[in-house]
Amino acid sequence: MKISIIGTGYVGLVTGACLAEMGNNVLCLDVDPRKIEILNNGGIPIYEPGLEVMVKRNVAAGRLAFTTSVEASVAHGTLQFIAVGTPPDEDGSADLQYVVAAARNIGRHMAEYKVVVDKSTVPVGTADRVREAIREELAQRGVQIDYSVVSNPEFLKEGAAVDDFMRPDRVVIGADDERALSLMRNLYQPFQRNHERIIIMDVRSAELTKYAANAMLATRISFMNELANLAEVMGADIEHVRKGIGSDPRIGYHFLYPGVGYGGSCFPKDVQALQRTASENGINLHVLNAVERVNDAQKFRMLQKLDKHFDGDLQGRHFALWGLAFKPNTDDMRDAPSLVIIRGLLERGATVTAYDPIAVHEAQRILGNVEGVRYASSPMNALEGADALLIVTEWKEFRSPDFPGIKAALKRPLIVDGRNMYDPALVRGFELEYDAIGRK
Numbered sequence: 001m002k003i004s005i006i007g008t009g010y011v012g013l014v015t016g017a018c019l020a021e022m023g024n025n026v027l028c029l030d031v032d033p034r035k036i037e038i039l040n041n042g043g044i045p046i047y048e049p050g051l052e053v054m055v056k057r058n059v060a061a062g063r064l065a066f067t068t069s070v071e072a073s074v075a076h077g078t079l080q081f082i083a084v085g086t087p088p089d090e091d092g093s094a095d096l097q098y099v100v101a102a103a104r105n106i107g108r109h110m111a112e113y114k115v116v117v118d119k120s121t122v123p124v125g126t127a128d129r130v131r132e133a134i135r136e137e138l139a140q141r142g143v144q145i146d147y148s149v150v151s152n153p154e155f156l157k158e159g160a161a162v163d164d165f166m167r168p169d170r171v172v173i174g175a176d177d178e179r180a181l182s183l184m185r186n187l188y189q190p191f192q193r194n195h196e197r198i199i200i201m202d203v204r205s206a207e208l209t210k211y212a213a214n215a216m217l218a219t220r221i222s223f224m225n226e227l228a229n230l231a232e233v234m235g236a237d238i239e240h241v242r243k244g245i246g247s248d249p250r251i252g253y254h255f256l257y258p259g260v261g262y263g264g265s266c267f268p269k270d271v272q273a274l275q276r277t278a279s280e281n282g283i284n285l286h287v288l289n290a291v292e293r294v295n296d297a298q299k300f301r302m303l304q305k306l307d308k309h310f311d312g313d314l315q316g317r318h319f320a321l322w323g324l325a326f327k328p329n330t331d332d333m334r335d336a337p338s339l340v341i342i343r344g345l346l347e348r349g350a351t352v353t354a355y356d357p358i359a360v361h362e363a364q365r366i367l368g369n370v371e372g373v374r375y376a377s378s379p380m381n382a383l384e385g386a387d388a389l390l391i392v393t394e395w396k397e398f399r400s401p402d403f404p405g406i407k408a409a410l411k412r413p414l415i416v417d418g419r420n421m422y423d424p425a426l427v428r429g430f431e432l433e434y435d436a437i438g439r440k
């Protein structure tokens with residue numbers, strides 16, 4: 001099938017590469033010429049395990065190409081995937097300007113039937129706006145061409161995006177007409193050879209399903225963060241509690257890890273956008289309001305712990321920080337808790353040496369050339385002369401560190417672990433102080 005992908009970011013590039021991998025002929029469009037230049041020169045503009053090889057393989061096979069030409073992109077695919085950003089507006093609602101611009105481009109240039117597939121995360125009712133934008137452009141041109149608008153939200157996780165796309169738990173398709181539905185079914189058929197994964201519904205339900213999934217996952221995390229804080233006060237250990245409740249299949253083990261709060265480009269903005277949609281429609285989502293408040297507070301948990309250990313005075317202290325990305329296996333720093341922690345330390349007069357295997361470049365871009373933050377080339381190099389080690393992202397390479405080496409390098413043998421990576425007894429066995437989230 002001939003497919004165009006509009007927006008070559010985390011979702012667009014993964015979608016394009018994976019659909020090409022299944023034998024489709026894919027053209028990816030982006031308005032950012034830098035990204036397209038990198039891709040056309042054989043590189044990829046983001047870090048995502050397995051993606052670069054897949055992109056190269058499909059480009060070489062002639063199934064995947066990149067362009068900045070809107071005309072070429074609209075002419076290419078019968079299926080036009082919109083995978084542009086939907087960042088939060090000032091009031092928390094999803095900013096749909098890029099989605100609408102993409103739709104207008106399609107309307108401006110299409111010459112035959114197109115299925116416009118919304119893959120971006122968009123509020124309920126957006127498909128109607130997309131349909132309307134295209135209708136206006138066609139009317140402007142004085143032409144009548146058939147088109148369909150469908151919703152096909154994406155559920156991939158960064159760091160595991162290729163795998164998630166190739167082996168999806170489900171493929172949600174929201175469609176209101178049979179012609180589009182049949183093309184979408186054919187497209188995703190190869191992804192469900194082993195069992196049925198396609199879930200078909202109306203467009204509005206599909207749009208809401210995406211927000212509901214993220215909101216539910218964010219709720220689990222905030223719930224566990226609150227319980228972890230309670231466990232600490234009560235002398236219980238949240239790790240035991242996590243295992244104790246996760247063993248109930250109705251609860252399950254996934255997404256029960258407490259920490260320094262959820263970040264990334266999705267949960268924070270999607271929780272906000274859903275609340276906004278609800279309040280615009282006269283509904284107050286009380287649970288989600290609390291989920292967001294708990295998460296905002298949790299990002300300061302590490303600073304509170306440091307205040308406790310250093311008698312409320314961090315002036316002149318220096319800290320080693322492991323992990324900058326909002327989660328492991330990505331270079332994405334959008335809404336990363338590390339940013340709140342680093343800014344909080346600087347405000348309190350402390351300095352930081354940070355280490356991250358992939359995200360340093362992105363962190364530098366976002367934080368700027370700020371005084372008081374340095375970057376180390378290895379985890380151990382970050383430790384020299386630090387008053388404590390702070391763990392913010394659970395990269396695998398931090399799992400079995402050289403504890404005696406850590407003890408020797410730190411001024412005070414203290415690890416504050418925002419991701420509960422270690423067994424407290426093991427760490428204390430090396431005569432290190434250990435303070436994790438909700439642990440004894």
Ligand SMILES: NC(=O)c1ccc[n+]([C@@H]2O[C@H](COP(=O)([O-])OP(=O)(O)OC[C@H]3O[C@@H](n4cnc5c(N)ncnc54)[C@H](O)[C@@H]3O)[C@@H](O)[C@H]2O)c1
Pocket residue numbers: 006007008009010011012029030031032035083084085086098101102119120121122154155156157158265266
């Ligand atoms: N990142 C994720 O893990 C993830 C997962 C599922 C869903 N989503 C959703 O998918 C959407 C895209 O997210 P992302 O993380 O890939 O964003 P991104 O910022 O990485 O990429 C978006 C790309 O779209 C391009 N763009 C903007 N306007 C354009 C236009 N008119 N024509 C062509 N290109 C244009 C931008 O230059 C950018 O490269 C969002 O709605 C997001 O909420 C993201």
Ligand SMILES: O=c1ccn([C@@H]2O[C@H](COP(=O)(O)OP(=O)(O)O[C@H]3O[C@H](CO)[C@@H](O)[C@H](O)[C@H]3O)[C@@H](O)[C@H]2O)c(=O)[nH]1
Pocket residue numbers: 121154155156157158159214217221254255256257258259260261262263264265266267270326327
């Ligand atoms: O038990 C957990 C699990 C996750 N997190 C944090 O939650 C955030 C989000 O993690 P994750 O969901 O793994 O990453 P994303 O790439 O943001 O993926 C989410 O957001 C995407 C964009 O909408 C969806 O497609 C995915 O299904 C959804 O998991 C990160 O800061 C994690 O550290 C926790 O604190 N505890």
